[in-house]
Amino acid sequence: MLKILLKNTKVVNENQIFETDILLEGDLITRIDTDISDDTAEIIDMNGDYVLPGVIDDQVHFREPGLTHKGDIATESKAAIAGGITTYMEQPNTNPQTTTIEKLEEKFAMGAKSSFANYSFLFGGTNDNLEELKRLDKNACSGVKLFLGSSTGNMLVDDEEVLEKIFRNTEMVISAHCEDEGTIRANMEKYRKKYGDNIPIKSHPLIRSEEACYLSSSKAISLAKKTGARLHVFHLSTGIETALFTNKIPLEEKKITSEVCIHHLWFSDEDYAEKGTLIKWNPAVKTKSDREKLWEALLDDRIDVVATDHAPHTLEEKNNPYTKAPSGGPLVQHALQAMLQKEKEGKIDLTKIVEKMCHNPAKLFDIDRRGFVKEGYYADLVQVNRNSNEHVEKSNVLYKCGWSPFEGTTFDSKVVRTFINGHLAYENGNFSNEKNAKRLTFNR
Structure with a gap:
C-alpha cells in the first residue's frame, strides 16, 4: 500500500489552524500528529504551507x-x-x-x-x-x-x-x-x-x-x-x-x-x-x-x-x-x-x-468521510501557498472553452498540490496521468 508522509503542514480544519504532519496510506488519512516518522513512506515537505480539505x-x-x-x-x-x-x-x-x-x-x-x-x-x-x-x-x-x-x-x-x-x-x-x-x-x-x-x-x-x-x-x-x-x-x-x-x-x-x-x-x-x-x-x-x-x-x-x-x-x-x-x-x-x-x-x-x-x-449531502482533515477519512487534500501570485490569462486557463471571467485578475495565493484519495493528482501545473477518483457514497 502506497504511503505518503506530508511534513511541515498548517492544517485548516474545524475552526482551527495547527501545525502537524499527515500520514496517508492508500486512499485514507491514517495519522495526524507532530513529528511523524515512517521509513516506508514517500516524504513530501509542504514547506509550512496551508493544507485544506479538498x-x-x-x-x-x-x-x-x-x-x-x-x-x-x-x-x-x-x-x-x-x-x-x-x-x-x-x-x-x-x-x-x-x-x-x-x-x-x-x-x-x-x-x-x-x-x-x-x-x-x-x-x-x-x-x-x-x-x-x-x-x-x-x-x-x-x-x-x-x-x-x-x-x-x-x-x-x-x-x-x-x-x-x-x-x-x-x-x-x-x-x-x-x-x-x-x-x-x-x-x-x-x-x-x-x-x-x-x-x-x-x-x-x-x-x-x-x-x-x-x-x-x-x-x-x-x-x-x-x-x-x-x-x-x-x-x-x-x-x-x-x-x-x-x-x-x-x-x-x-x-x-x-x-x-x-x-x-x-x-x-x-x-x-x-x-x-x-x-x-x-x-x-x-x-x-x-x-x-x-x-x-x-x-x-x-x-x-x-x-x-x-x-x-x-x-x-x-x-x-x-x-x-x-x-x-x-x-x-x-x-x-x-x-x-x-x-x-x-x-x-x-x-x-x-x-x-x-x-x-x-x-x-451526508457524504461519506470527505470534507474534513481527519484520521480515517479519504485523503482529499489541497496545499495552498498564501504568498505566491498568479495572474489569470488565456494561456493558463484550463477549461475546454478557453476563457475565464477572471482574466486580468491577479490572485495572491496559489494551489500547489491536490491529492485525490491519497493520490498526488496535481502538482505545480502538472497532472498525474493516473486517475484515482471515486464515485461518492452517502450515509443517509
Whole structure:
C-alpha cells in the first residue's frame, strides 16, 4: 500500500489552524500528529504551507453528454483539481437529460471512465417522471435537482400538483433553482418592447429580477415547510432572499439550507459595462447592495455553502447579443483562489472558507468521510501557498472553452498540490496521468 508522509503542514480544519504532519496510506488519512516518522513512506515537505480539505462543489455543469463542445468531464474535472476542488456534483440538464435511473447510471459510467475528481450526479425532476423518482434509492446519488425557473428542454417543473408530490416522495436533498418564470417572461416582454432585440446586458438583473427570485424561493420554502421535505436553495443572488433562512440552529438540524456562488460574491451590476455577457448568469449578478447582504448572510450562517455553478460556453456563444447569449460561465479553476483573495482583504476567515466550501457540503449531502482533515477519512487534500501570485490569462486557463471571467485578475495565493484519495493528482501545473477518483457514497 502506497504511503505518503506530508511534513511541515498548517492544517485548516474545524475552526482551527495547527501545525502537524499527515500520514496517508492508500486512499485514507491514517495519522495526524507532530513529528511523524515512517521509513516506508514517500516524504513530501509542504514547506509550512496551508493544507485544506479538498473543496466540495455541489453545483457544476460539465456538459457531458451532448454538449461537449463547451466542456466535458475530463477537461473540467482537471481544471477543478487545479483549483483545489476534489469533489463535484454535476447537474442533470445535459443532452440527454439525467431524468431516468438508466441515464443516471450512464453518467456514473462516464465519471468512472473520465473524471479526475470524485464525482456524483443529481437526478433531474420533471413534470412527468415522478414514478421514476420514487424508484431512486436515497443513497444512489447526491440528490434531486428541480428547475423552478427557465431551463433547457422540459426540465422546468411548473405543475404545482406534481411539485408537491416530488417534495413528499423523496428523502433526498432537493436542490432547487428558484426564479419565477411568469415574472421573468413579463419583464422580458417589457424590455423587448423597449429595445427590440438590442436589449442591453445591464437589463439582465432587471429582467431576471429580485422579485422573480424572491417569489420562487419563498414558494419553495413554504412547500418544504408544508411537506417536511429537505430543501437546498441553490445560488442565492439577492439580499431580500437571505431573510428566508435561519442561523438559529446547527446545520445538521436544518431542513432548509442555502448556497451562494462565487460570481454573486465577486461581481456586481457595475461589472456588466466591462464584462458584458461573460458575466451573464441565471440568476443574474445584481447590485452591490445585494452582494454585501449575501456576504453578511454567509458570515452569519444563514447561507451554508459556497459553490461555483460552473457552466462553460464557448466564447463564440457568449459573444452573441444579450437575447441570444447563453447564461453561465466557467469558475472551478479559480473559485478557491477567489475566496482566499477575499480572506486577504479581510472579508472572511480562512476557517470560514473551509467550513462553507468543504465541511458544510459534506454534512449537508451526508457524504461519506470527505470534507474534513481527519484520521480515517479519504485523503482529499489541497496545499495552498498564501504568498505566491498568479495572474489569470488565456494561456493558463484550463477549461475546454478557453476563457475565464477572471482574466486580468491577479490572485495572491496559489494551489500547489491536490491529492485525490491519497493520490498526488496535481502538482505545480502538472497532472498525474493516473486517475484515482471515486464515485461518492452517502450515509443517509
